[in-house]
Amino acid sequence: xxxxxxxxxxxxxxxxxxVRRSLKGRAYPxxxxxxxxxxxxxxxxxxxxxxxxxxxxxxEIAHLFNVDPKKAEIAxxxxxxxxxxxxxxxxxxIIKNNLSKDEIILSEPALYHAVVGExxxxxxxxxxxxxxxxxxxxxxxxxx
Numbered sequence: 001x002x003x004x005x006x007x008x009x010x011x012x013x014x015x016x017x018x019v020r021r022s023l024k025g026r027a028y029p030x031x032x033x034x035x036x037x038x039x040x041x042x043x044x045x046x047x048x049x050x051x052x053x054x055x056x057x058x059x060e061i062a063h064l065f066n067v068d069p070k071k072a073e074i075a076x077x078x079x080x081x082x083x084x085x086x087x088x089x090x091x092x093x094i095i096k097n098n099l100s101k102d103e104i105i106l107s108e109p110a111l112y113h114a115v116v117g118e119x120x121x122x123x124x125x126x127x128x129x130x131x132x133x134x135x136x137x138x139x140x141x142x143x144x
Contacts (some may be wrong), residue, residue: 040088082116090116114140
């Protein structure tokens with residue numbers, strides 16, 4: 001059963017083995033609980049619950065795709081970290097930081113959050129792992 005509120009979303013993690021393992025010293029300077037707390041402060045309640053659930057599901061099914069469950073967990077958690085940003089603000093971030101010159105992305109505001117999310121994961125959450133960053137960047141458009 002899915003959690004009904006952010007507090008319950010947070011509680012999902014407290015009892016899992018994923019939280020008990022520290023991710024420090026890898027390509028992620030924050031541990032997962034720090035990421036959750038930070039994300040909870042910037043996302044609307046519904047989006048936060050969604051992100052927690054995506055993270056949990058991604059970690060659970062990662063083995064089916066030969067993916068590191070810790071990476072899947074983090075990518076799932078942060079995939080919508082920019083979703084609640086204003087569309088014009090996101091477009092400005094994309095242009096100012098030269099994040100994409102793709103005309104399709106630049107013409108479709110619904111895609112901005114993935115590009116900006118990758119940037120935020122890198123700059124605000126300290127993610128440097130290319131697998132996680134690519135998963136965030138491509139989660140709306142896929143990659144071939």
